[in-house]
Amino acid sequence: MTEKHWSVYLSGEIHSDWREKIIEGAAKASLSVTFNSPVTDHAASDDCGVAILGAEDNDFWKDQKGARVNALRTRSLIADADIVVVRFGDKYRQWNAAFDAGCAAALGKSIITLHDSDLTHALKEVDGAALAVAETPEQVVSLLSYAMTGKL
Numbered sequence: 801m802t803e804k805h806w807s808v809y810l811s812g813e814i815h816s817d818w819r820e821k822i823i824e825g826a827a828k829a830s831l832s833v834t835f836n837s838p839v840t841d842h843a844a845s846d847d848c849g850v851a852i853l854g855a856e857d858n859d860f861w862k863d864q865k866g867a868r869v870n871a872l873r874t875r876s877l878i879a880d881a882d883i884v885v886v887r888f889g890d891k892y893r894q895w896n897a898a899f900d901a902g903c904a905a906a907l908g909k910s911i912i913t914l915h916d917s918d919l920t921h922a923l924k925e926v927d928g929a930a931l932a933v934a935e936t937p938e939q940v941v942s943l944l945s946y947a948m949t950g951k952l
Contacts, residue, residue: 803832806948809877809904810837812887812897818914818937822885825941831948836877838870838896845870878904883947885940886930888915888923898926905929910947914940 810819819837826833839845849856849865856862878884884904886897904911911930914937915923927933934940946952 804948806831806833806882806944807877807880808833808835808944809881809884809900810835810887811874811878811884811900811904812914813889813891813894814840814842815889815891818887821937822940822944825938826944829941829945831945833944833948836881838874838900874900875903878909879907881909883910883912883944885912885914886926888913888919888926890916890919901926901929912940912943 810822812818819835819840823835826835839848846863846866849867849869850862852869853865856865878900881904884900886901886904888894888897901911901913912932912934913923913927913930914934917935920927920933932943934943
């Protein structure tokens with residue numbers, strides 16, 4: 801029996817090392833997985849629309865261009881993902897992560913949310929769409945390992 805290679809999209813906050821912890825944990829567990837994520841260089845993500853399509857005088861239109869250019873990547877990678885992990889941090893509002901969770905849910909993707917317990921109430925609707933709610937990157941790795949291998 802050939803082992804399936806999985807694709808996991810890591811969405812959400814960019815101000816901590818949670819992605820690296822999951823990627824390193826999956827490598828240690830020898831999981832057959834490819835990880836993808838949005839552009840995590842904040843300036844590049846904000847400026848991609850005007851850098852590629854031209855300047856805007858109004859910040860609203862600058863943000864619209866950037867959001868749409870970023871969506872080219874995000875929607876494609878979420879559509880191709882087997883599992884979408886959505887991280888919410890406590891310092892910044894990650895509206896884009898909530899959008900990604902909604903896109904993943906609309907596409908019928910399996911979702912794992914990752915956040916501290918003090919955000920549980922605020923994220924109850926997002927967590928309601930998830931198949932699992934984790935509080936640590938290590939729990940995410942364990943969830944991925946179990947899903948991929950069927951072994952605890």
